[in-house]
Amino acid sequence: MKTMKAPLAAAHERAPREAPIHPFWLRITHWLNAFAALIMMLSGWRIYDASPVFRQIVIPPSITLGGWLGGALQWHFAAMWLLVFNGIVYVALNVASGRFASKFFPLSPRAVLRDLIAALSGKLSHADLRQYNAVQKLAYLAIVVDLFVLVLSGLAIWKSVQFPLLRELMGGYDNARIVHFCAMAVMAAFVVVHVAMVALVPRSLLTMLRGR
Numbered sequence: 001m002k003t004m005k006a007p008l009a010a011a012h013e014r015a016p017r018e019a020p021i022h023p024f025w026l027r028i029t030h031w032l033n034a035f036a037a038l039i040m041m042l043s044g045w046r047i048y049d050a051s052p053v054f055r056q057i058v059i060p061p062s063i064t065l066g067g068w069l070g071g072a073l074q075w076h077f078a079a080m081w082l083l084v085f086n087g088i089v090y091v092a093l094n095v096a097s098g099r100f101a102s103k104f105f106p107l108s109p110r111a112v113l114r115d116l117i118a119a120l121s122g123k124l125s126h127a128d129l130r131q132y133n134a135v136q137k138l139a140y141l142a143i144v145v146d147l148f149v150l151v152l153s154g155l156a157i158w159k160s161v162q163f164p165l166l167r168e169l170m171g172g173y174d175n176a177r178i179v180h181f182c183a184m185a186v187m188a189a190f191v192v193v194h195v196a197m198v199a200l201v202p203r204s205l206l207t208m209l210r211g212r
Contacts, residue, residue, distance in 0.1 A: 021130050021207045029090040039079035046072035053181045104137045112138050146186045153180040
């Protein structure tokens with residue numbers, strides 16, 4: 001009996017460790033969100049160049065998408081619907097599964113400062129990819145909020161007459177454009193830092209592809 005119980009106990013102990021780090025639904029929604037956000041950013045830059053918010057800032061056409069204003073708008077709106085609906089599924093499943101609370105909380109300013117100092121000094125551990133450090137938690141929560149602001153400010157620009165309250169909450173049409181541009185800049189900065197961190201910890205890319 002002891003010889004039979006031992007393998008069963010060992011298998012039971014291995015099961016939690018062998019469970020996917022990122023479930024299938026998370027990986028699918030993550031990559032769809034990334035694709036939609038990238039399309040919106042590149043096409044948004046082409047739209048921005050047609051009527052710059054800041055005259056001294058012009059985006060090089062070589063890194064924009066759409067070819068012309070009409071084409072960029074078509075790409076932008078198509079990606080917008082993907083981002084909105086996929087984003088709703090992403091947030092809903094994170095909350096319903098309990099992953100949102102377990103992965104991103106607790107979070108405190110002290111923990112963020114501690115992990116930020118450790119990251120800048122090259123002492124931040126990435127041994128356990130199941131656990132997010134405080135800087136990661138803050139960054140992921142911030143980008144969710146940023147994408148929410150992007151959608152709302154974009155809606156205030158696109159349907160300014162139909163949503164006057166939303167437009168006024170943004171400080172008017174012109175301010176909504178500024179909010180939208182700044183939110184886009186935050187997203188671009190997040191993408192750069194995120195890609196840099198993936199380059200430093202390649203295993204994180206494999207786990208988002210394979211789940212393990």
